[in-house]
Amino acid sequence: MPEETSSQIILDTYLGRSFIMDRFATQIQKKGFVNRILIIGQTGVGKSSVVNLLADEKKANVSDAAVGCTFSFDSYHVMHNDQPYELIDTIGLNEGSKGKVIQKEALKKLITFIKQNKRGFNCVLFVIKKGRVDDAFEKNHYLFYKTLLQEKIPAILFVGHCEQDEPMSAWYLQEENVNFLHPYHFSQVVCSTALEGGRFAEQIKPLREETRTNLWKAIVDKMLDKPIPVEADLNMIKRLWNGVCDYFGFTWKFVTDQFKSFLEYLRL
Incomplete structure (x- = not known):
């Protein structure tokens, strides 16, 4: 299982948000996930x-x-x-x-x-x-x-x-x-x-x-x-964002690899 989706990382995430309950902690420790x-x-x-x-x-x-x-x-x-x-x-x-x-x-x-x-x-x-x-x-x-x-x-x-x-x-x-x-x-x-x-x-x-x-x-x-x-890889994010641009009429639409450079520019 990838590091960011391990049960310990998930448990730490919930604990960090301060809304964990005993049942959530128990399920995360037993199954490694919570139904979302x-x-x-x-x-x-x-x-x-x-x-x-x-x-x-x-x-x-x-x-x-x-x-x-x-x-x-x-x-x-x-x-x-x-x-x-x-x-x-x-x-x-x-x-x-x-x-x-x-x-x-x-x-x-x-x-x-x-x-x-x-x-x-x-x-x-x-x-x-x-x-x-x-x-x-x-x-x-x-x-x-x-x-x-x-x-x-x-x-x-x-x-x-x-x-x-x-x-x-x-x-x-x-x-x-x-x-x-x-x-x-x-x-x-x-x-x-x-x-x-x-x-x-x-x-x-x-x-x-x-x-x-x-x-x-x-x-x-x-x-x-x-x-x-x-x-979500970079190409998927680009498709998502271009769809948003179509809906709102944004001008920041990307069709080339410049999208990656743009995200880095925004520090995303």
């Missing part, structure tokens, strides 16, 4: 609510803001059926950030995301709101799932804000939505609700419990037995 779930979605689609739902407690701050910092990510540690999981919540490409993202900062955050997640993932969870699927979703799927993860791990789609549908899976039962999602090859689609708080909290509570049960079942059933490490 990558959660991808734009700001405002309900990712934080999904994190809190899976954790069954408030872990992430919920915000309706339409903008976010591209490639920023947070890690949350939860237990399910006495097993530890790490949830990695990342914004990815964000529709509301167009025209507001600084090229250099976006590139640095992309490299940081890759470096700090070399341990890989057991599965990826895409989060969207019921309704129109925009260009950011399609580009995130291409950049993260097809390019970075090379389609090696299962992908699950969570469609939120379905609390008024009967059944909540009604959105996915529509032929046009089935046909639209077919090319993405999701292992499972979960249509439900992760809404929390508000004046209708008590009425929605049973639906949240149903959602938690269904979503955890999908994750446990579909995820791999161990995370597949992220192996």
Whole structure:
């Protein structure tokens, strides 16, 4: 096993972050890894609510803001059926950030995301709101799932804000939505609700419990037995970055070996 993914390095990483729990330490020492779930979605689609739902407690701050910092990510540690999981919540490409993202900062955050997640993932969870699927979703799927993860791990789609549908899976039962999602090859689609708080909290509570049960079942059933490490070489990073440039209209696009020199110039 490569040095950076050894169980001792992983354990030291968790200890250094000061959020280790006994169960995490035990699993790392016994198996050499912790189950890691990558959660991808734009700001405002309900990712934080999904994190809190899976954790069954408030872990992430919920915000309706339409903008976010591209490639920023947070890690949350939860237990399910006495097993530890790490949830990695990342914004990815964000529709509301167009025209507001600084090229250099976006590139640095992309490299940081890759470096700090070399341990890989057991599965990826895409989060969207019921309704129109925009260009950011399609580009995130291409950049993260097809390019970075090379389609090696299962992908699950969570469609939120379905609390008024009967059944909540009604959105996915529509032929046009089935046909639209077919090319993405999701292992499972979960249509439900992760809404929390508000004046209708008590009425929605049973639906949240149903959602938690269904979503955890999908994750446990579909995820791999161990995370597949992220192996991003220079060419892959270049493809990722050029895709970001296409999306945001950046001018720092590279088609030659000058990309390596540019990264060295930025000290990345």
